[in-house]
Amino acid sequence: MLTEITIQQGTRIALVDLLFAWPPNGGADVDLYHVAKELSEQGIPLTLFVVQFEGIAGRGQVCPADLPFPVELISIPKNTKHHHAITARIRNAVDAWKPNAVFLTHGYALKAHVALALAHYPLISRYYAHELLCARNAHRFKENAPCSFNYFSHPQECRQCALTHLRSEIKSHERQAWAQDYLAAEAYQKEYYITAGKALDAMTCIIVSNETLKLELGEYQHKAVVIPGGIDTPQAIQEQEKPATHTKTIYMAGRVDDPLKGLDVLLEANTLLKKKRNDFQVVATHFDPRLSKGNFVATGWLSHKEALQYYAAADICVVPSIWQEPFGLVAVEAMAAGLPVCASHIGGLRDIVVHGETGYLFPPGDPVALADFLDTLLTDSALRATLGAAGRKRALSLYTWKNIVKKHYLPLLKDILVQSHTNKGMQPHE
């Protein structure tokens, strides 16, 4: 048992995050929260080091008392803008705690510098989307399609693309996190290319969210581990009696206002489907209720809890993303709620949905294929129930946080720690 080993040997894990905020700003914060919470509950001594940039809203906004594990805030003064000074502060704070391994979580361009500053530890680095390979943002999506370039193969094109994309933010004095990191890390410099490569060399292990991302790591694939995100263990679903003639609901949840999520594909499929039948409605969690028209309902803004409640009334869930979705939390939540899922055959969705068993995978951006699958599911209630039950079983066995940590993180940490004890070059920091 790793837990026994770590407690006996006093093994300490430092988690370092450059963007963490709680309440969360995004999926990466939620992921880190659950991983740290579960590891902490397993008895592993850990501290989450959160970098707090003074005067910058949204980064490092954490009240440590709200979190069920120890948190140390590393304050970066407003006038400290260069990566040398920032990484020195992070390194000093982490060194003072004397961890045996460092788990570097969310960050953008600064992360490469931080990785090098902490390279004297066994270093696990987690990537949540495409931030490692895309210089422009974490989406690696351009001109309405996934981008085939990556920073390591096309550095010149990528840094020009990043500069064009960030132009207005650089010129203004109201910059978002990506632009802040881009400037502080000097990611536009020629030298950053070497830093990014050295950072990959320094990492003991690289965690990514799906198999496609792992394949793209090329020569670093041997260091890469695929660990998906997870969900809270859902409450038992109360089966709602739905009359055979009820208006069936096709549900799309998440940030559906983001063009990457492919709402237009669903709307086009809806138009095609309406020519065949009229016993259904499409409900989407779009923040603007003015979009509601005909059989399409935009819910208006919903909290995550409220959005989850819509699954109970839905019959089918659709995830029509047109970007390389790193994970696909919505698909897992829908499966856990016992719904069949129609998802794009792209990114992490391919790992989550088993075609023909828990739902259907259709070519990304293909409304005709989506409409055909929806037609099949709307017609056959027994099929919906069978796929939904199989999906729920799969979601609960593979994607609850408890199982994710037990199956993936604990063995990984054990391997890293054993390796660090046997390898003199990787001795725990004394």
Place this chain on the structure above:
Amino acid sequence: MNSISTIGILYSYAPHFTQAVQYLHQSYPNARIIAFVPPSFPKEAISAYVAKQIPCVPEPQSPKTLRQSWHLLQEIRTHSLDLFVVLFKSSRLQTVAALSGASESCCYNLSGNLVPIRLQLLHSFIHSIAGRIRGQLLYWRIWINVHCTTISPKPLKGASQTPKETPTPSNTQGKHHA
């Protein structure tokens, strides 16, 4: 903010507009909330939380004119607000807040916090201009760096390539049509 009896909130094409209205309704249960919205905004979306909806905001897609802004400001000032709430801390909205005639102005940000807006017009203006000049200089310094130096690529060996073309329907250009 205890003596607030009339609150105005200005619609923006923002994901947190209805969230902001709900927040104000909960935080100030005795206050009269007035929402300044576009004519096409569905009243039922927020009718449970506001006392009045005034359709005086230009539609998000329509071009903004000085005349429209003048009419909007006149409408806002009519209500002698105690608190005026906007959804972004942009220079334009800060100016609207400063000219709203409200005793206090706040920004309800995407994180769900109500942050006071300072109403020092001249200071904001100078700060904004200075920031823009610094930003321009920084941008062009980076532009020269990026375009006058080249990097010899060392691709990750054995890396798979993401397919360049993903089929998308003809009308998926980021516009939503219900």
